[in-house]
Amino acid sequence: MRYPPPMLRFCALASGSSGNATWVASETTSILIDAGTPARTIVDRMASLGADAEKLDGILITHAHADHYRAAGTLTARLGVPIYVDPTVDRALKRRRGRSSWRRVVEPRPLPERIGDLEIHTLDTSHAHPTTDGRTVGFRVSHGKRSVTALTDLGSFDLTHIAALKKSDAVLLEANYEESWLRRKLSDLRFARQWDYLMHSAGDRGHLSNDQCADLLIAGLRDSQVPVLLAHLSENHDRKELDNNDYETASTTVRRRFEESGMTPPPLHRTYRSGSRSAGQASVVLEIG
Numbered sequence: 001m002r003y004p005p006p007m008l009r010f011c012a013l014a015s016g017s018s019g020n021a022t023w024v025a026s027e028t029t030s031i032l033i034d035a036g037t038p039a040r041t042i043v044d045r046m047a048s049l050g051a052d053a054e055k056l057d058g059i060l061i062t063h064a065h066a067d068h069y070r071a072a073g074t075l076t077a078r079l080g081v082p083i084y085v086d087p088t089v090d091r092a093l094k095r096r097r098g099r100s101s102w103r104r105v106v107e108p109r110p111l112p113e114r115i116g117d118l119e120i121h122t123l124d125t126s127h128a129h130p131t132t133d134g135r136t137v138g139f140r141v142s143h144g145k146r147s148v149t150a151l152t153d154l155g156s157f158d159l160t161h162i163a164a165l166k167k168s169d170a171v172l173l174e175a176n177y178e179e180s181w182l183r184r185k186l187s188d189l190r191f192a193r194q195w196d197y198l199m200h201s202a203g204d205r206g207h208l209s210n211d212q213c214a215d216l217l218i219a220g221l222r223d224s225q226v227p228v229l230l231a232h233l234s235e236n237h238d239r240k241e242l243d244n245n246d247y248e249t250a251s252t253t254v255r256r257r258f259e260e261s262g263m264t265p266p267p268l269h270r271t272y273r274s275g276s277r278s279a280g281q282a283s284v285v286l287e288i289g
C-alpha cells in the first residue's frame with residue numbers, strides 16, 4: 001500500500017545566534033524562513049535531507065539581525081532565489097555600512113500572502129529596534145488545512161501568537177535562556193561584561209526564556225500531539241561561559257511546566273547551531289500529513 005506524501009515538511013536547518021534557517025516545503029513549493037547561516041551550510045543541510053536548494057521558491061526574512069539574513073545575498077545571487085522582506089527591514093539593511101551580503105539582494109519583494117501553494121501569514125513580534133532595524137516578524141505557513149508556525153526572536157508574546165499556535169500542526173519556538181542561569185550571571189561580577197547583553201536578552205525586545213516558551217506553548221498548543229522544535233537555544237558557544245541554556249535544561253523546564261499545569265507535554269525536538277564546533281546538523285524533519 002502506498003501512503004500519500006506528507007502535505008508539509010518542516011525542519012530547522014540551523015538555529016541560534018550563529019545563524020538561523022528553517023525549511024518549509026509542500027510537494028511542489030519549497031521555502032526558507034531566514035537565511036542567517038553560511039550559504040554552504042544551507043545547501044549542504046538541505047542536501048542531507050534530500051532537498052535541493054536550487055529549487056527554493058523563496059526566502060522570507062524575519063528581521064534585520066545578521067543571524068537571520070547573512071546568506072540571503074549569496075543565495076539570491078547564486079541560485080536566483082527571490083528574497084521576501086518587509087520594506088522597513090530592507091531600508092535598514094541598505095543604510096548599514098560595512099561588508100554585508102545584503103548589497104547583493106536586488107529587487108527584494110515585500111512579504112507575500114502566498115508562495116506557490118503555501119499561504120504565508122505574517123506575525124508581528126517585538127524584538128529588533130523599530131527605528132533602526134525596522135519590523136520584526138514570525139510566520140505561520142499553511143497548505144490546505146495544515147499549518148506550521150516558526151517564531152524566534154520575540155521578547156514577549158501576545159494573543160496573535162497564541163492564536164497562530166492554536167491553528168498549528170507543528171511549531172518551532174524559541175527557548176533562548178534558562179532564567180536561573182541568567183540570574184546567577186547577573187549576580188556574579190565575573191560576568192559583568194555580559195550584563196548589558198543579558199539584560200537585553202531578558203527584556204521585551206530580547207528573547208523568550210524557557211519558562212516564557214512554556215507559557216506560550218501551554219496557552220497555544222491545540223493538543224499534546226503537536227510536535228515542537230525548541231529553537232534559538234543559547235548553547236554550544238565556542239566559549240562555554242557564553243551559554244545561557246542547553247537543550248536538556250530547556251526541554252526539562254518545558255516538560256515540568258506542562259506537568260505542573262496538569263497537561264501532557266508535547267513531543268519536543270532539538271535544533272542545532274550553525275557553528276562547526278558544535279557538530280551541527282539539521283533538526284528532525286517534521287512531516288505533517
Ligand SMILES: [Zn+2]
Pocket residue numbers: 016017020065067068152153232
Ligand atoms: Zn536571532
Ligand SMILES: [Zn+2]
Pocket residue numbers: 063065127128153
Ligand atoms: Zn534578532
